[in-house]
Amino acid sequence: MSETVEKRHIWPLVLLALVAAGLAVLLREHLSFEALAANRAILLSYTEAHTGLAVLVFVICYAAIVGLSLPGATVATLTGGFLFGTFPGVLFNISGAVLGASLLFLAARWGLGDWLSSKIDATEGRIHKIKRGIDENQWSMLFLIRLLPVVPFFVANLLPALFDVRFSRFVISTALGIIPGTLVYTSVGAGLGAVFEAGEVPDLGIIFAPQILLPLLGLCLLALLPVLWKTWRKEVV
Structure with missing residues (x-):
């Protein structure tokens, strides 16, 4: 890729990063649990009066x-549960997450994904081996980075774009892989009314509770089974 093409692709990403940084500073106080607690009556009233529009605005935001x-x-996930209940709130949360993740994936793919992937393919060493491992076990790795709560969501959105994962696989694995975690936090959001009344804050560490974390780890092991099977077959052969 020529230097001119590289710059043409990189500058929109730089602009996007600057916009994101600016919005993060401007909206920091508004994208918080305290803001949700302070505006809960207005949000509930608006949602009840304009349900369809509220759903649309929520998913876009x-x-x-x-x-x-x-x-x-x-x-935002807690808000989805608070405004719409566990169901259909979880569907709205998943829809917004998948849409946003897809946009970020496409932006990264258009900006650097193909170029970076070609650079990695042309090299030898650890990074190349990691990419080859992902290429050979895409479904397992995609589900794994979604199911593990220790992997930041934006990282799970960017890595597949940089490692030449097909867009359809990314969307499917994202939609299915985030269901467990999203369902947990949506249900927490659905119970925020009692939390607000008590003047408390929700327990966001609930996903690390044994009764929730152990099933998630079980799903992670299930996602890894094809990788383990391939490894075992190679060793046997």
Whole structure:
């Protein structure tokens, strides 16, 4: 790729990063649990009066938060549960997350993905081996980075774009892989009414509770089974 083409692709990403940084500073106080608690009556009233429009606005805002990697995705998920209940709130949360993740994926792919992938393919060493491992086990790795709560969401959105993952695989694995975690936080959001009344804050560490974390780890192991099977077959052969 020529230097001119590289610059043409990189500058929009730089501009996007600057916009995201600016919005993160400007909206920092608004994308918080305190802001949700302070405006809960207005939000509930508006949602009840204009349900369809509220859903549309919510999904778009959620997608913008994820697409720009703004702080507040967890609060947005709680808001989805608070305003719409566990169901259909979880569907709206997943829709916003997948839409935003897809936009970020496409932006990264258009900006640097193909160029970086070609550079990695042309090299030898650890990074090349990592990319080859992802290429050979895409479905397993995609589900794994979604299921593991220790992997930042924006990282899970960017890595597949930089490692030449097909867009359809990215969307499917994202939509299915985030269901467990999103369902947990949406249900927490659905119970925020009692939390607000008690003047407390929600327990966001609930996903690390044994009764929730252990099933997630079980799903991670299930996602790794094809990789382990391939490794075992290679050793046997």
